[in-house]
Amino acid sequence: MTSDIPHNYDPSDYDRPSLTVDVVIFSLVDDDLQVLLVKRKFAPFADMWAIPGGFVHIDESLEDAAARELEEETGVTNVYMEQLYTFGNPGRDPRTRVVTVAYFALVPHNAVRHRAGDDAAETGWFSMFSLPHLAFDHRGILEYALTRLRYKLEYTAVGFRLLPDVFTLSELQRAYETILGEKLDKRNFRRKILAAAILEETGKKKRDGEGRPAKLYKYREDAVAEVKTRRLFP
Amino acid sequence: MTSDIPHNYDPSDYDRPSLTVDVVIFSLVDDDLQVLLVKRKFAPFADMWAIPGGFVHIDESLEDAAARELEEETGVTNVYMEQLYTFGNPGRDPRTRVVTVAYFALVPHNAVRHRAGDDAAETGWFSMFSLPHLAFDHRGILEYALTRLRYKLEYTAVGFRLLPDVFTLSELQRAYETILGEKLDKRNFRRKILAAAILEETGKKKRDGEGRPAKLYKYREDAVAEVKTRRLFP
DNA sequence: ACAAAAGTGTTGAGAGTACACCCATGC
DNA sequence: GCATGGGTGTACTCTCAACACTTTTGT
Numbered sequence: 001m002t003s004d005i006p007h008n009y010d011p012s013d014y015d016r017p018s019l020t021v022d023v024v025i026f027s028l029v030d031d032d033l034q035v036l037l038v039k040r041k042f043a044p045f046a047d048m049w050a051i052p053g054g055f056v057h058i059d060e061s062l063e064d065a066a067a068r069e070l071e072e073e074t075g076v077t078n079v080y081m082e083q084l085y086t087f088g089n090p091g092r093d094p095r096t097r098v099v100t101v102a103y104f105a106l107v108p109h110n111a112v113r114h115r116a117g118d119d120a121a122e123t124g125w126f127s128m129f130s131l132p133h134l135a136f137d138h139r140g141i142l143e144y145a146l147t148r149l150r151y152k153l154e155y156t157a158v159g160f161r162l163l164p165d166v167f168t169l170s171e172l173q174r175a176y177e178t179i180l181g182e183k184l185d186k187r188n189f190r191r192k193i194l195a196a197a198i199l200e201e202t203g204k205k206k207r208d209g210e211g212r213p214a215k216l217y218k219y220r221e222d223a224v225a226e227v228k229t230r231r232l233f234p
Numbered sequence: 235m236t237s238d239i240p241h242n243y244d245p246s247d248y249d250r251p252s253l254t255v256d257v258v259i260f261s262l263v264d265d266d267l268q269v270l271l272v273k274r275k276f277a278p279f280a281d282m283w284a285i286p287g288g289f290v291h292i293d294e295s296l297e298d299a300a301a302r303e304l305e306e307e308t309g310v311t312n313v314y315m316e317q318l319y320t321f322g323n324p325g326r327d328p329r330t331r332v333v334t335v336a337y338f339a340l341v342p343h344n345a346v347r348h349r350a351g352d353d354a355a356e357t358g359w360f361s362m363f364s365l366p367h368l369a370f371d372h373r374g375i376l377e378y379a380l381t382r383l384r385y386k387l388e389y390t391a392v393g394f395r396l397l398p399d400v401f402t403l404s405e406l407q408r409a410y411e412t413i414l415g416e417k418l419d420k421r422n423f424r425r426k427i428l429a430a431a432i433l434e435e436t437g438k439k440k441r442d443g444e445g446r447p448a449k450l451y452k453y454r455e456d457a458v459a460e461v462k463t464r465r466l467f468p
Numbered sequence: 469a470c471a472a473a474a475g476t477g478t479t480g481a482g483a484g485t486a487c488a489c490c491c492a493t494g495c
Numbered sequence: 496g497c498a499t500g501g502g503t504g505t506a507c508t509c510t511c512a513a514c515a516c517t518t519t520t521g522t
Contacts (some may be wrong), residue, residue, distance in 0.1 A: 004274045004284065006441055015251050015292050040238045050238065058249050058331050062322040086320045086335050088296040097292050099253055101320050101333075170501070187503070188485070211500030212492040405476070422512065442489070445473025446519040 017088065019063045021140075022053030024084065024104040024145040024174040024176050025074060027112065028162045032127050035177050037075060037134070039122040044094050045135030049126070049141070053100060064105040065174030073123060074132060080161035082106040084145055089194065092137045104145045106161040150180055156198045160219060168214035249323065251331040255299045256372075257286030258318065258338040259308060259377040262344065264363050267413050269376060270307060273356040273369070278328050281416030282385060283360070285376070300337040308356060309347030314395035317341040318379055320379045326371045332409065338379045340395040384414055391430045394453060400447035402440050 022105055025036040036095035037049040052073045056065040062083070069078050081103055124133060131139065153159050159175050160167060173189050193199065200220045204214040259270040271283040286307045290299045296317070305311055317335055322333035360366060362380055366372065387393050393409050394401060407423050427433065434454045439447040 004272070004276055004288075015289075016250065017290055017292065019251050019253055038238070042238055054238075056251055056322070056333070057248075059252065059324050062320065062333065083319065085317065086296065088290070089250070089296060090293050099296065099335075101291070101322070168501085182266060185486075186501090187487085190502080192484095207493085209500080210494065210498075212494095212502075214501055235490090278473080402474085419513075421514085426511095441520085443473080444521065446470070446475075446521095448474055 017099045018173065019056050020053050020098055020100045021056055021062055022039060022051045022100045022102045022150065023066050023073075023081075024051055024102065024142060025070060025110040026104060026145075026149065026162065027107050028175055028178065029109050029125055031152050031174055031178055033129070033143075033146075034127050035131075036136045037124055037126055037132070038073065038165060039124070040135055045082070048135040049124070049132045049138075050135040051102075051138045052123070056101075057191050062101050063103075066101075066105075067149075070105050070107075074111075076107050076111050078159055079105050079107045079111075083157060084141075084148060087137060087141060089137070090127050102141050102145070103147065104147075110160060140225040153179055157193060160199070160217075164218040166202050166204070166218045168216060170214055172217075240403055248435045251333045253290050253412050254287050254332055254334045255290055255303060256298055256336045256375065257300050257303045257307075257315075258285055258336065258340060258376060259304060259341060259361070260362075260379075260383065260396065261343040262412065263343050263359055264408055265408055267363070267380075268359040268361050269365075271360055271366070272307065273358070273359055274369055282369040283358070284369040285336075286357070290335075292321045296335050297337075300335075300339075304339050304341075305308070308341060308345075310341050310345050313339055313341045313345075314392055318375075318382060321371060321375060323453065336375050336379070340383075340392065342396060343408045344396050344398050387413055391427060391432050394433070394451075396398045400436050400438070400449060400450040400452045404448055406451075 027034055027036070036052060038052045040046055040048050040050050052069055056062060056066075057169055060068070063081070063096070066081060066083075067077065069079065070079070083106045084102040086099060086101045090097055092100075121156065128142065130144060133139075153176060158177070160172055162175055163171055169190055172193065173184055175187065176189070177184055198220055199217045202216045202218050204216045206216050207213040246459045261268055261270070268288060272286045274280055274282055274284050288299075288303055290296060294302070297315070298456075300310065300315060304315065306315070318336040320333065320335045324331055326332065326334075362376065365376060367373075368376070384427045385411060394406055395411070396409055397405055403424055404420075406427065407420065409420055409422070411418055430450055432454055433451045434451045436452050440450050441447045
């Protein structure tokens, strides 16, 4: 019921958990699924890597707080982002009770502003498949985020949100293979991804490197992102 | 990163959102999907119906807080419960900033303690298909919970968590039909539910009412609850 | 014997999977 | 002309969906 309490109830400061948002920022770098981490400056876990995040301001929504953190770290706005899970075990932060609402974001790597030490915090991209030691319960959060991302890719077509505005089907397939960790059949991949009807040809071709130039595709703005999953019952 | 801030940072009380858990308690009553609501005693929304919930204690996990609220309202423990979503728009509580972590629970109606006004709060079961006016954003939370429950039933077999320990396949099918809002084919339903291999016969039969006695089934403790969903990519 | 609910199989359609060769370009 | 990656079709299998009658009990 969200707090049905008499007006005179006055919880002391110590009774109330702090609330933060953390944002798992995924990107593809050199055919590798990477995540942006920041080096902590203060105790606890000083000098350890952690998922970027911070306190929720009193007048902003959780989504806005997550988007703000994302922009502070990457300069990027308007990317795919969804709420992942809320982690709140006592003891996850040794100082005090902190509950964090975790989000995950998919950002095209070419859109990221690579900060020139502008606000001093040290950040770095790390492969999801060889993570450093992490502060708090952040390792578990990242693993859960990867599970959710993989699951999502299996029944939707959000993978292209990690690519630039226009991309080839081979690039998209490589993205799926990188994240899912398995080879996919080229013909079946193309048939299914096109059957989902969320991409359209740009009419242009990618002409670089070797080999035959590839058609460039883009997201159809009018499309619904979710491919309807097969149901257990008719 | 969950609050990387210097030690001397001291947010005033007003800077910090309050945190609650709300629990959407589903049950089947007379072949109807119902939800337990409580009547608020205090402003705002005094005398309106609301989803049961309350503050998270400083030393309990979010799951524990949700389970505590559930038990306070129903006397029930050990039921299916999962985190639904965290709602935190500023303005959802007109007094102050309140962020709520919503859970939903599936409880067999026969297990519910029907409170004899024991701790004074008025509670009531309401059909999900004819809800009263609700406090805060609770209508939206219930609608989202129903969507998630339906979605979940489509690719898992958790429906039996709304039934008593033993049940017939016809009862289970009626539960699915009630929640999904559509008729299901008896033969296909049975084939699929049994193919999921999470139920087993008890060897007993339900002998009451009219007609041929039905086999009673129960949950296989060793089964994995999640039926693997069909993947978009092989 | 009849009313009531439980239980049971088959067939056609559509989707999923596996699989190999030709095409367009740059050098 | 050859190396490189892009692009295409088909046959088999399996799952899904639709559909109707027999069985067991109580009265």
